[in-house]
Amino acid sequence: MFRHLLILALGTGSTPALHAQDKPTPKLDDKAIVVPIELLPSRHFVVLVKLNDKGPYRLILDTGAPLTIINSKVAKEAGLTKKAGGGGGILGLLGGGVDQIQVGKMQVGDVVAEKSGAVVMDHPTVQAISDAFEKESGPIAGIIGFPFFARFAMTVDYQKKEVTFKPNGYKPGDYMQDLMASMMKIEEKNKPRVVSPAGLWGFAVEKEKSDEAEGVTVKTIFADGAAAKGGLKVGDRVLTIDGRWTDSPGDTILAASLIKPSKAVAVSVKRDGKEVKLTITPTTGN
């Protein structure tokens, strides 16, 4: 266990900026597929999953799970083996207990994902939930996490007790590989995160430390810039950009880092005590 923790501690996933999205491939035309869910008394929800055509097994679908987890019993039954190439990346260093695998065919209801990453692990909490409800509805074999559901536009509806999946071309990446890459960057954790606006707006904001009211104040407007063209003025209090709160200069930069050039977005400002809605289209630049 201690070794697990050490690796865990090293794996401080760091990327240059928080991304709202990966590089999406073009929109797919696939139809949405509806999958029924079973709501446990604990209000986790369970979906039926086939692994390489074995099963179905009952797994909890969890938006808070960065990994898909399959218990060792079911992994063995479904013939899931360690990832080719030996050792399974970081997990290979860990010794026994957890194996990184790739499920050739993972099928949730009628939704199929090829080559979906997972780990084989007997998670104590999953086991506890499984034990609690096994008599009524059967055992739980693991958790469906981000590597599966991120490939789809996923809609969760507790009223209809269903989840809808529509392929969206998103590539979840290799969580383990990302962790490995970030192991080299521990020192970056101790520094502020460098964030760059994605486009050129043409204004600057300020906020005193003692100023705790919402928003930031426009200090400078550059003539002919996108902000000037959108009607932003010096002295305006910027409240939101594209629906994101701008309560600090850092927040403002972060919001701007997520908006691609040429995208027209709503900017909400307070001017002379009134809220004014502006539209600003950042240009390509920095």
Next chain:
Amino acid sequence: MRWVFILGGLAAAMVASPGFAADPAPKIKPADSTSEVPYRLTDTKHVLVRVKLNGQGPFNFILDTGAPAVFIPNKVAKKIGLKLDDKGWGEFDKFAIEGGLVVDKARTRVEDLFQLEGMNGMGMAGVELHGVIGYNVLAQFRITYDFTADKLQWVHLKDFEPPVVKPIGKGGSGGGLDMMGNVMKMMAGLMGVKPNFDIAPTGFLGLEYEEKKDGLYAKSVLKGSPADKGGIIAGDKIESIKNSSIDDASDLKKALAKAAVGDSLKFTVLRDKEAKTLTVELGKGL
């Protein structure tokens, strides 16, 4: 590999919590029936939304269908002056989700979750995490998660009272997972990790550029901006910054990523077939 806990582990936290089944569903007052909720993915692939609690914040929350309720740590509860009932529940006067959605009478558990403490201690998520939004709020909405889009879609489910959560019963609190938070904090100390969650904006140029076949060109320069003061004019071909050659916009962004407000950068530009060396002192702005 215990950090996968973030979902299932939370359920375990609920197992021993008395009075949980008695929680009434919160009443929702959406701005309109569909809300666009801005989100980010953390470095740990968690879906992060920001929330203002009783007018304070914003605080960073993970959306977690694996958690039975909203959870906040004692630190946050204290900061916003939240009063708890004798069963350990608190109710927010106002639970405002970024994007304009307000959940009235949202209730929360107050517990120092080891999962969040551990991740924060190591700075794993790349952002400080303050809490978790679980079933008692999530189930009130039909939520679409699509990581190729920059907003989540939340549709309020009218005429729907989500069934209350039933505790699993005694035991099953997760095989000693609860020590994880302290262990990870200790590890962070040993490894010299003191996570810094601040944001450092890159320096501002005020330069609109365009990529052409043979390189990157200044398309326009904002009057009075650092690029203008440094002598860059529209039509200049950007050849290098700090002696690193610039072929396209991503090269320029890379050069800027290491440059802070106030840094002076040496630019080489090609103007009328003549190379010029210019010095630009980066400013504040976007």
